[in-house]
Amino acid sequence: MKSIFALVDCNNFYVSCERVFNPRLEPLAVVVLSNNDGCVIARSEEAKQLGIGMGAAFFKVREKIEKNKVEVLSSNYALYKDMSDRLMETLCNFTPEIEVYSIDEAFLNLAGLSNNLTGYCRKIAETVKQWTGIPVSIGIAETKTLAKMAQRIVRRFSKAAGVFELTGRASIDEALAQTSVENIWGVGIKTAIKLKRAGINTALALRDVDVNWMRQCFGVTGVRTVYELRGISCYELEEQPPTKKGITVSRTFGRKIEEIYELKEAIASYASRAGEKLREQGLAAGAETIFVMTSRFVDARKRYFNSHTVSFPTATSYTPELIDGAIRSVERLYRKGFLFNKAGVILSDLVPEGSVQRNLFDESDRQKSRRLMGAVDAVNTRLHRRALTWAAEGINQPWRTKFVRRSKRYTTRWDELAEVG
DNA sequence: TCTGGGGTCCTAGGACCC
DNA sequence: TCTGGGGTCCTAGGACCC
Structure with missing residues (x-):
């Protein structure tokens, strides 16, 4: 069965945690600072309204903070981790398939769980608020990238009551058209600048881009993003966190x-x-x-x-x-x-x-991955040399010079991509 | 001795995420 | 004066081998 992803994201997580244990903070503008109180790493809605940016250096916004009587807190990671654990436990009551994506986010697979996904997710949000005190927003879609986008839309339009389901051609097209490329999950500042130079400004334009061009300019990660925007899932739910590298x-x-x-x-x-x-x-x-x-x-x-x-x-x-x-x-x-x-x-x-x-330990796996890497390297080298020869002879080379490395996790997509030359 | 083809392994650095 | 911490994945290219 095709996955349906729900991204559960805590609103202003560190600030929300502090508020659970200190309700006095509830109506106030609040910021939480990083290690050494160097910069701002979490802001309440009120603080955002004041124009205090994420990651802003504290000494640069100090004046604004003092003038507006913003509450300033040093971070307490032990508390946040504990709250995060409670939150994830709560979510486990709603689906067996959950991926803890970060301290304040989780992807759920809701396939086959309800005919009314929005209603189901409202129930999740209410329960989380009741059991942990943390407010969450939830985005629903067929790929992780689209679920991220849906979640972002919830934040911007509070009328969606904390849940937004991004399904259906028309609704997706509209959301994509209104999302600027830099706000797509997986597109950072460098990629956004390059895309805009190429005249691609919205997620809609990116979805409809030529995949071969995308591959040449942005590599396989770029192509995955395009597929995800098309509703073809390239990133599956990872229920078992892989061991750290x-x-x-x-x-x-x-x-x-x-x-x-x-x-x-x-x-x-x-x-x-x-x-x-x-x-x-x-x-x-x-x-x-x-x-x-x-x-x-x-x-x-x-x-x-x-x-x-x-x-x-x-x-x-x-x-x-x-x-x-x-x-x-x-x-x-x-x-x-x-x-x-x-x-x-x-x-x-x-x-x-x-x-x-x-x-x-695991010699076979290590060996296998090295062998694979080596084989792909070899093909790349050959293609590259051939391309150089052609270029020197002035032949317009019909081959692309890059081959792709295969990876266990993306087998389906990779097979398509591997058809170069 | 020289050269090319084929292959392996490793590292630095870019880009992105929360 | 004071500018966070902890990760992942991918690519190019060098060193080396037969």
């Missing part, structure tokens, strides 16, 4: 760090935290990277980034010895005389804990 713990400091001991302290504590996360997920790391960098906002000539990676011959959990190793790496980088304001630890190449020899 990397774990990062990093922080920007509130000021420039002048002393090596401060850097060492920070790295030691991040490394410990990274180890905790690793064990929580029952994984072991195959490699570890530490990095330090100067502010992104200083003059480009004064900017500096460096990192050091250590590969572990056998899969292993994070130990005190490894943390010491990370600290020594930091020292080496520090000696270059830069003052850093950001540092972190990245654990990568993760495998289940207890697999003593990395190569013994």
Whole structure:
């Protein structure tokens, strides 16, 4: 049966969480700040109305905040995570098929559950509000990209009462025509600029674009977006979250760090935290990277980034010895005389804990993916060379020079796309 | 010795997401 | 003065092998 996606998205999630535990905040303009109180990461509707932008640097909007008596809160991630868990549990009462997409969003598959999807989702929204205190908006459609769009429309037109079903040719056409390309899920700033230069301004225009052109200019991800807008699903529901491929713990400091001991302290504590996360997920790391960098906002000539990676011959959990190793790496980088304001630890190449020899675990899958990658590389290389020869001879080459890499998850779409040359 | 074809593996960096 | 943190996927291209 064809999937019907419902995207459940919490309204102003961090602010809503704070309000559940402090009802005094309910009628007030509220913002929640990032680590170090550096920038604004959540805003109540009232704060949005004041023109406080998402991600705005706090020092830049401070005056506005003080003048309008906006409530300012530091973030409390433990609280948000706890609320998120309650929310997801509540949603599980309505469908067995759920994908937790982020801390405040979930995709549900509603296929076959009700003849009145809008009514069903209203019930979901009411229950969530009742059980958790968090207000949500829900978008319904046949692909994830369209469900995202539907959810965005709910936000803009409150008359939809928190739920919007984007189905039916006419309704979809209208929504696409009114959505600017930069507001499509998967289209970021760079892609939006390129599309607009090519005269494609709306989601409707993007849906009707030539797929071959799209593939050449924007790769396979661009083509997937086009298909999704056409109602052909390229991203299925992922009920089992895949195991992490990397774990990062990093922080920007509130000021420039002048002393090596401060850097060492920070790295030691991040490394410990990274180890905790690793064990929580029952994984072991195959490699570890530490990095330090100067502010992104200083003059480009004064900017500096460096990192050091250590590969572990056998899969292993994070130990005190490894943390010491990370600290020594930091020292080496520090000696270059830069003052850093950001540092972190990245654990990568993760495998289940207890697999003593990395190569013994899942060797077949690793091998297979490498083999596939290699084969595709080879085809790409050949096509590319051939194209260069033709170009040199002035022959108008009929082949495209790119082949695509196959992936388990997108088999159906990929097969179509793979027919190049 | 030189060259090309065929293949493998890895990494940096771009772009995007919340 | 002060500008978040944590992820994923894809591509190009270099190094290397027979």
